[in-house]
Structure formats: C-alpha cells, structure tokens
Amino acid sequence: MSLKFEARREIPRWLVYGTPLLAIALTILSGYLLFMILGLNPGSTLYIFLVSPLETQFGLAELAVKGGPLILIATGLAIGFRANVWNIGAEGQLTMGAIFGAGVALAFWGDEGVWILPLMFVAGALGGMLWAAIPAFLKTKFEVSEILTSLMLTYVAALVLSILVHGPWRDPDGFNFPQSRLFTEAAILPVILEGTRLHVGALVALFAAAAAWVLLTYTVTGFQIKVVGQAPMAARFAGFSQKGTVWFSLLLAGALAGIAGMVEVAGPIGQLTPQLTPGYGFTAIIVAFLGRLNPIGIVLAGIVMAISYIGGENAQVYAQLPQAATGVFQGMLLFYLLASDFLVRYRIRIQSAKPRREVATA
Amino acid sequence: MTDFLVLITVSIVIAATPMLFAAVGELVAERSGVLNLGVEGMMLIGAVVGFGVTMSTGSAILGIGSAALAGAALALVFAVLVLTLMANQVATGLALTIFGIGLSALIGAGFVGMPIAGLPKLDIPVLSTLPIIGPLLFQYDAMVYLSIALTVAVGWFLKYTHAGMVLRAVGESAESAHSIGHPVIGVRYLATMFGGAMAGLGGAFLSLSVTPMWAENMTSGRGWIALALVVFGSWRPGRVLLGAYIFGGVTILQLHAQGSGSTVGLPSQVFTMLPYLATIAVLTIISAGPWRGRFQAPACLGQSFRPSV
Numbered sequence: 001m002s003l004k005f006e007a008r009r010e011i012p013r014w015l016v017y018g019t020p021l022l023a024i025a026l027t028i029l030s031g032y033l034l035f036m037i038l039g040l041n042p043g044s045t046l047y048i049f050l051v052s053p054l055e056t057q058f059g060l061a062e063l064a065v066k067g068g069p070l071i072l073i074a075t076g077l078a079i080g081f082r083a084n085v086w087n088i089g090a091e092g093q094l095t096m097g098a099i100f101g102a103g104v105a106l107a108f109w110g111d112e113g114v115w116i117l118p119l120m121f122v123a124g125a126l127g128g129m130l131w132a133a134i135p136a137f138l139k140t141k142f143e144v145s146e147i148l149t150s151l152m153l154t155y156v157a158a159l160v161l162s163i164l165v166h167g168p169w170r171d172p173d174g175f176n177f178p179q180s181r182l183f184t185e186a187a188i189l190p191v192i193l194e195g196t197r198l199h200v201g202a203l204v205a206l207f208a209a210a211a212a213w214v215l216l217t218y219t220v221t222g223f224q225i226k227v228v229g230q231a232p233m234a235a236r237f238a239g240f241s242q243k244g245t246v247w248f249s250l251l252l253a254g255a256l257a258g259i260a261g262m263v264e265v266a267g268p269i270g271q272l273t274p275q276l277t278p279g280y281g282f283t284a285i286i287v288a289f290l291g292r293l294n295p296i297g298i299v300l301a302g303i304v305m306a307i308s309y310i311g312g313e314n315a316q317v318y319a320q321l322p323q324a325a326t327g328v329f330q331g332m333l334l335f336y337l338l339a340s341d342f343l344v345r346y347r348i349r350i351q352s353a354k355p356r357r358e359v360a361t362a
Numbered sequence: 363m364t365d366f367l368v369l370i371t372v373s374i375v376i377a378a379t380p381m382l383f384a385a386v387g388e389l390v391a392e393r394s395g396v397l398n399l400g401v402e403g404m405m406l407i408g409a410v411v412g413f414g415v416t417m418s419t420g421s422a423i424l425g426i427g428s429a430a431l432a433g434a435a436l437a438l439v440f441a442v443l444v445l446t447l448m449a450n451q452v453a454t455g456l457a458l459t460i461f462g463i464g465l466s467a468l469i470g471a472g473f474v475g476m477p478i479a480g481l482p483k484l485d486i487p488v489l490s491t492l493p494i495i496g497p498l499l500f501q502y503d504a505m506v507y508l509s510i511a512l513t514v515a516v517g518w519f520l521k522y523t524h525a526g527m528v529l530r531a532v533g534e535s536a537e538s539a540h541s542i543g544h545p546v547i548g549v550r551y552l553a554t555m556f557g558g559a560m561a562g563l564g565g566a567f568l569s570l571s572v573t574p575m576w577a578e579n580m581t582s583g584r585g586w587i588a589l590a591l592v593v594f595g596s597w598r599p600g601r602v603l604l605g606a607y608i609f610g611g612v613t614i615l616q617l618h619a620q621g622s623g624s625t626v627g628l629p630s631q632v633f634t635m636l637p638y639l640a641t642i643a644v645l646t647i648i649s650a651g652p653w654r655g656r657f658q659a660p661a662c663l664g665q666s667f668r669p670s671v
Contacts, residue, residue, distance in 0.1 A: 038468075086452050088456060134642075138642070138645075138646055138649075141650075142646055142649045142650040143649050144642075144645045144646050144649045144650075145593070145645065147399065147452070148586065148589060148590050148593075148641065148642075148645060149642050149645065151583075151586055152583070152586065152590075152638040152639075152641050152642050153638075153642070155582075155583055155635070155638045156635050156638050156639065159631040159632075159634055159635050160631075162631050163629045163631045163632070166629070166631075167629055282456075282460060283460075285453075285456055285460075286457070286460070289453060322467060322468055322471040323467075324463070324464045324465075324466075324467030324468045324471070324578065325464065325468055326464065327460055327461070327463055327464020327465075327467065328461060328464035328465050328468055329464075330460055330461075330464065331403075331457050331458070331460040331461025331462070331463075331464055331465070332461060334453070334454075334456070334457035334460065334461075335439065335443065335454070335457050335461065338443055338447070338449035338450065338453055338454050338457065339442075339443055339447050339449060341447075341449060342447040342448065342449070345448075
C-alpha cells in the first residue's frame, strides 16, 4: 500500500475554510497532551484556557478589547502577504503609533476638546506609516529584504519607547516609575459597555476589516495586489507597479498597526508604558493566516486568538502556567494550519500494491 | 593598554560566537535552497536545553550535545512542513520562531535565576601562559574553537567535496539536480537539520558561556542578526565569520559606550540600538553598492520543490 498525492485542479471552498477548524482541533488535542506531560490536569486546564474566557460578561468584552488590535493589524498584514510583501515588524509600527498618539495626548494634557481623539488617530496612523516607510523605501530603492529591516526596526521602536518613558515623558509625579502621565478624559477612548473595558477601538477594527474586504473584492487596487502576489510576471505585463504595491501594502499595514497601538494606549492602558502589548504585532501574523488572508476570516481568527490570550492569563492565575504557554499554542496552531494547507492543494489517494480482490480476502 | 585591547578582543570573539554558529548553520540550509526564518526560536530552544541538561547532569558536553539535538529536532518539524508538505517557508519559519520562544520559556520557567558554572577555559601548557598571545588566542573555552573549526569545515565541505557540490546544485537548480538523480528533498532535510543543530549550539554557547544563566528571550534578536549575517557574508563561510566578528565588535562597542555614555549625555538605549541599526545599514550597503551583482542568493532559495516524476 502506498500514498499518492495529486495536485487538485480545483480547490473546494469548504476545504479552504474547513482546514482552519481542523488546525484548531489538532492544536487543542496537542494542548491536552502537553498539559499531561507537564503534569497538569489536562481537562480542567483546557477548560480554563478555552471556556473560562467566555463565561463572564467581562470576559466576553475582553475578547473585543484584545481581538480589536489583532484584527486591525492582521487586516493590514494580510493585504501585504497577498502581494508577497513580508512585513513582520508590525509590533514596531504599533509601538510608533502608540508613541505618536501618546505624544498628542501628552501635548494637550488637561485640555478639553472633541478634536483631541481624532488627532490622536491621525498621529497614530502617521507614526505607524513612518516606521513602515523605512522598509518600503529600502525595499523599493535598494531591494533590501523587508523581512529583516522591518523586524530590526521593532527592536529600535521598543528602545525609543523606553527612552521616552524613562526620560522626557516620564510622569513627574510618578515616583520615578518608567511610565507617562495618565491621559486626561479627552484623550481616552469612550467605553461602550458599562462595567467592562470594551471601548470604541473594537468598532474601529470591524470598520477596517469591512473596508479591506471592499478594497479586495471590488477595487482595481485589490485586484492589482492579488496579481502582483500570485503572478508577478503577469502583473508586469499588465503594467501593475511592483514598487507601488510594496509602498501601498507597507504603508497601509503601518497605518493600521499604528492605529492599533494608539488604541491600546488610549483605551485599556490609558498611558504610555514600556511594555505595551503581549506581542500583538507577531500574533497578528498568525491571525492573518488563520483567517486565510481574508478580512472576514480575520475577524473570526482575531476572536479565536483573543480567547487564547485571555485563557493564557486565566491559566496563569488558576493553574500557575507561565504566560509563555500561550505562545506555544499560537505557534502550534500556525504549524497545523500550514500543514493542513497540503490537504487543500493535494488530494491524497491510497493505492494498494496488490490487486483489490486479494486485499479483500486477506 | 595592551591588556585592555586584549580584553576587548576576547570579549568581541565571545560575543560573536553564538551568531557565528547560527549563521554558518543557516548558510548551509540556504545554500541548499531552504530559507529558515526560525533561527531565533531554534537558538532559544538550544539555550534552554543546553542550560537545563548541563545543570541537571553536571556535564556540559551532554548539555551541548542535547542543545544541538534539540535545535535539529525543531528544524526537522520545519523541514517536514516545508519540504514534505510544501508549506510556505517564510510563514513556517515565523511559526517556528513563535513556537520556539514560547516553548523555551515554558521549559525554562523553573531555571530562571539559577546559577551555573560557565564552561571551563582552555588551559594548554606553555601556549595559554604566553604573554598577550596566550589570553588572545589560547584561553577561550572549547566551543569558541569548535565554532571556528566548523566554519572552516563547512567552507571546505562546500568547496571541495562532492557532497558539498551536490548541496550547492540542489540550491541553485533543484530541477537539474533532480534530473541527474540527486535526492533534492533528502539533501535539503539534512542541510536544514544541520542548520538547526548549529543554531542550538549557538544558543547553548549563549546560556553556558556568554552569560551563564537562562532568561526568557535571552537571544534578543541574535537569531535574526544571524540571518542578516548570511546575506552580509554573501553565502560564504569566510565572509560570514568576518561579519560575525564585526557584529561582535558592534555589540561590545555598544556595551562600553553605555558604560561611558553618561559622560556624553545620551541615554543608554541609543547604544543598545546599534546592532539593530548596523544590521539595517549593512544590508542596505550590501544591496545598494556597485558590487550588488556579485552577492547573489542561491537561485532556488525559499522555493518549494516537488519532483515531477
């Protein structure tokens, strides 16, 4: 008996959207085994990880608080990934967006005005775009790999943030803690649901995903991105600009990551701190793939990953599991997802070496 | 003064060695056509396994060996995904790094803050006691010499052996190599796992010798810098060695500048940025200069291969 793989001529849609579910199931199964190896009660630990985040209103609101930035960033990244632009420095773009947004909040500290928050959004987007423009410039001008430059800039952004909160932007009344002043009312995103941390940022994320869906489905730009990514040669013949696509997708991803960073500081955090996120910029890469680089899929995937974050926090409290366990889950999920893509592209045939009749009698 | 210069040189060599291990390993994988962006994750696993095994068995050799095996095991996962299941190499490499960061932190949760004796320094009669030359060349621990020996061995292997030629052929033109009967996928499996083992060794050197301890994320981007070094060294071991020592120099310069930074009035973080900014600068110079045509990546780098028959 042997296995034979045939490339599928047509890819069934149910497989494209079904395999992420398979990957999630396999990840949960592996988690069960991992917890057993670690000497934990696998059933109750999995319950803490997966179900406990959904049990309270607070938990459900947290899904949107954590899913929001993931969806925002992943939407931008997915457009780049479609065009074969590998921006993996979203975490740095997020940090810069947070810095720029916080800059506005601190400059107008104590002021009132409905224009402060919109200005912070613009500043956040600009900060992220500025940081993404560096790899875009180096890629289009000198053909430097955006993978390495965007990632290196993530470390640089974290250090810029560290300089600011340890130095010029440190709260003068903050007992020397490395953090900025708490933003005043006018620079804080309004809470939608009383008693939770759910704020306007979640709506912004949904709006961005919807806009990206329209862009990809109905516009020439969206078509151009797909062609540049899937058939660079055809794109060249069609006169689609490779460089233009690199600029567009990096700036867009930078702007969305920057807004995500601004939304974090103006939402749940309320000030600038040295550690802004538990690595949303990197997790968003997984969200983008889990959502099949499709904005609607990304919204669902963002919620799934938000569960893993909240579950990880709960597991830290109730099962003394290190925070890092979340990363193991997320990495495994991406592994399984990439592996299951094989099922999408190839049909597996089982061939018996012997004629059928003999197998039946054996 | 001489003492100071010797001290600086020695610290540069030590700072460069983890990146040298990882970069030479990645070079072999890339020459066979496989781009593994999981170096950071494999180094971290090497670091935590090397530390843990050395601490619990008391044998550094066992620790170092296990670190290499652990790195290779992680690379095997990567290889199955990209070589057998033909997953996208960039995405899979990123998954490997995310997974490696998480798994190493999970394994190492109990090791944080534990002390360990660093690797013993070499003590060769006569040679090690020579003035200047002794401390400069003959007082490192064995892994420093191992890293240089492996770099030379890889250079020799790629240039002068038949197997090395096959490996390069697989990376340059998988289709042709396959048609004259070379096992493309098999060669790539071995090259990828060698890369993983080397990244594991680099990680173990970090947690056993450079800073004898375990801390979450202790590689802080060295794996990514190793990836940049392969480009910087234009896929040649000798140049990668040179690049690693230059970056070791930047790291040490950064540490010393931090020490004296207060006199200049700059925050210490400005100096910590140096290695990352240097990486960007170096990549740009390599790609922008008049020599750009001469630094070609292996033609099949990052592409999946599926034998047509």
